[in-house]
Amino acid sequence: MTDEAPEDPGEVLIVTGMSGAGRSTAADALEDLDWYVVDNLPPQMLKPLLDLTGLAGGALPRVAVVVDVRGRDLFRGLPDAARALRDARRQVRLLFLDASDDVLVRRFEAVRRPHPLQGDGTILDGIRRERQRLALVRESADVIVDTSSFNIHQLATRIVDLFSEEGAARHTLTIQSFGFKYGLPPDADIVADMRFLPNPFWEESLRPYTGEDDTVRAYVLEQTGAAEFLESYAQALVPVLEGYQRENKRHSVLAIGCTGGKHRSVVMANELAARLGQVPGVAVRVKHRDLGRE
Missing domain, CATH: 3.40.50.300 (P-loop containing nucleotide triphosphate hydrolases)
Structure with a gap:
């Protein structure tokens, strides 16, 4: 002893x-x-x-x-x-x-x-x-x-x-995909609507899949306006996330919606996460609220 x-x-x-x-x-x-x-x-x-x-x-x-x-x-x-x-x-x-x-x-x-x-x-x-x-x-x-x-x-x-530990995140951003037909997420701080893009649901070959599948992802991203939205919207959110850090707002929820929450919103939530995860001091996590709904 x-x-x-x-x-x-x-x-x-x-x-x-x-x-x-x-x-x-x-x-x-x-x-x-x-x-x-x-x-x-x-x-x-x-x-x-x-x-x-x-x-x-x-x-x-x-x-x-x-x-x-x-x-x-x-x-x-x-x-x-x-x-x-x-x-x-x-x-x-x-x-x-x-x-x-x-x-x-x-x-x-x-x-x-x-x-x-x-x-x-x-x-x-x-x-x-x-x-x-x-x-x-x-x-x-x-x-x-x-x-x-x-x-x-x-x-x-x-x-x-x-x-704070060196390199520790000062702000945690949750990016959540959802379907408008199931209602808005009640805890959302920012909401973006992906219904300006064509719906993969109406493509019979894509209907069984989700935005997690490469075929659906490729279809959504090749649509007119998709790439422009991702780049400009991610860039617009950078000063917002920096401001949240200055104001010591530790958590926020960015809700990305489409009709059913299975295709367009899932793809765009994943793509935004990849971009916003590069913002210094920000940790990003992704949730797909309605992906498992029938």
């Missing part, structure tokens, strides 16, 4: 900072990046938690722990806990979120909640007490983010920039 740390114990991110500076937004963004997030954990429980995650056998390679003054006097143990983890050869980073006093006051007033340390005083009194308690923690931070000028989307984008 040994107390030695495993060779690759995974990464630990401690998220702390001023109340009202955006810890909840940061935690949500990290969770979207597949970090295992634990909120409001007393620092003294950091090591037991990480020992437990170690039993997961690498299933939890990145753990983010939100620690703040809600832990009351236990919070004072944060610097010692972080130092102990580093001594144990854990890959630990400390993220400190900050904002100016006037911005923090406005944020507390907007949600009509007291500062956790204001007691019988004002919001500003609570902010000043918190700054005193956090002074040493701020000095030891690996990353300091001032959120004074950020809205929640900008902060989430900043967290993605800092803590």
Whole structure:
């Protein structure tokens, strides 16, 4: 039996900072990046938690722990806990979120909640007490983010920039083919109609097949307007997908429809996926909703 740390114990991110500076937004963004997030954990429980995650056998390679003054006097143990983890050869980073006093006051007033340390005083009194308690923690931070000028989307984008894995997708696009006669997909963000192309259904030799078959694919793509649509539509969607990333919109659904959802929409969904999958930061997946319908 040994107390030695495993060779690759995974990464630990401690998220702390001023109340009202955006810890909840940061935690949500990290969770979207597949970090295992634990909120409001007393620092003294950091090591037991990480020992437990170690039993997961690498299933939890990145753990983010939100620690703040809600832990009351236990919070004072944060610097010692972080130092102990580093001594144990854990890959630990400390993220400190900050904002100016006037911005923090406005944020507390907007949600009509007291500062956790204001007691019988004002919001500003609570902010000043918190700054005193956090002074040493701020000095030891690996990353300091001032959120004074950020809205929640900008902060989430900043967290993605800092803590996403290199090459990880910032946006997932689902391209879904469907048949209009079965109704629009209720979760579609963008809809395109392929009924401007001739329907392979009326070609008896093609009717038994679907858009997944090469013969149907060739027939659809050789029709007038098909190639032009693919190139111009994919090009038009590039700034949309880039904008989604800037606004930290993590998921979207592009619905491609035809009459029955078996031929034209299937071909064009597959073709668009091949093109849009080249957009940096975008992961594309394809679903054919009505392909199996009779």
